[in-house]
Amino acid sequence: MSAIDRRSGIDALVERWRLIALLIPLLALDLGLFALPMGYLLRISFAGRTPGGAFVEGSWSLDGYRYVLDSALVHEILAFTLLFGVLVTVLSVAIGVVYAYGTRRASGWQRTLLLSGAVLSLFTTLVVKLFAVVLVFSPVGVLNDLLLWVSVLDDPLLLIDNLIGAVLAQLYIVVPYSILAVYAVLSTLEETVVEAALDLGADRPRVFREVILPHVRPGIAVGAVISFTWTVGAYAGPLLLGSGSERTIGVLVSELLLSRFDWPAAAALAVVTIAIVFAVLLAALLRLDSGGGALDA
Template identity: 40%
Template structure:
């Protein structure tokens, strides 16, 4: 094996040597290398190119002027009301959808954890099946259900709860319902996987000491499940802010980031703006995910898992 690395091309050897020194075994590194190379080639490299294009200046007849350096794209994003409006709308959708998703997910994960036998299997099945079904399918089903002439409105009208049909779809309510439906299975499973390692005895002890059932859940179960809740929040938030399918099928006039950026890239061919827009969005997302995680960590701090 010692002969192989001397024959490596110089640039590869430069990367390889420090990695090799840090690993305890060469064989382990060789096994991890394909995935590392894959991630570098298909994730890091494309992202660096995206970053580079965001720093070029616009071009009349091409998608962007290669080889130029300019902050035009960023200036355009920071001065355009339409683009900022789409980001604001995305974050609004993200926060509302995340709040609803995580609250429902905590409850449902708890129900699955407490259920037994056939009910437990049915509840788990109801989470896994939508998880494995394509976004497109999951989302468009809400159109016949929530449109002004749809099933839900028929039901509300016949019960005399409303006097006129409500337009959930197309509209913001429809987008939120669709988005909650998309991320809920992931959130439930993230929380459930933490709950299932928890000892029911602690909750029982709290109840023996006089805590009511809702209180025992809020004060014992929720803090213990915090690692799962954090994962659920981060996933729900990241995917809802970047949502494309639900707004694409269920939104009305106001569009979020994903739809707007697609328009700039494909119809308007303004690549320097589209890429700068994407970079700004990623920075904002990273910052808000950081804030969310730190905030939630405070609530679960005392019960931190080893």
């Protein structure tokens, strides 16, 4: 073996260990923040239930999963949570596409202002966002005061403490992510493609349907995934701005953990919800990708 070959082998070995050294902190982070908590959650879901404490130490049981399968209340709340997630996701993606398209059509300070509005909302805490929803949409809020002042309404609209309030609260949280996801893809569209479609006789609505929408499908997929997963796990929005009828899985898990101290049932419900969300997202993404590489950026 020549000196050059030995040197190349040493360099390859050093590069391999350098890569391993870079991966170790990431693997440790994944293990500490995701794998271990999920493993503990899964273990608690198989613990025995007891009225005298959170769970039976060292026990193995399917009582938590039996509760999930047998409880009509769980089935009702789970069905509402999934429908709530679909509703918010559809509205979030629709708003995100329109907002991103309007931002792209704008220029100069207008585009900067629109993008700043979407980005800055991400730096606002959840409590402040929900308080803003109350200030704007409550019966004595800004919107009702304005509509009553211009004589559009005789009585204020009930936009909180119901399903509308829960949806509005959740949209305040997830819409910025949909906007930025769609805009990030839309910004890669060459203006010459749009101009060519217009030159060939297509009007703006047709360009939007046949050029813009197909191009932003990866952004729509990302926005939909974020909106759906966040909404299925929603807790603060439905609890604070919904009524007793807008109970989500997150609210029920909190009750089981903090009020009933039924950790196995809460853990089993969380595990089942995670599995359902993964299955729904996988099916949706496969369906979207079946359109000929629609998710390719």
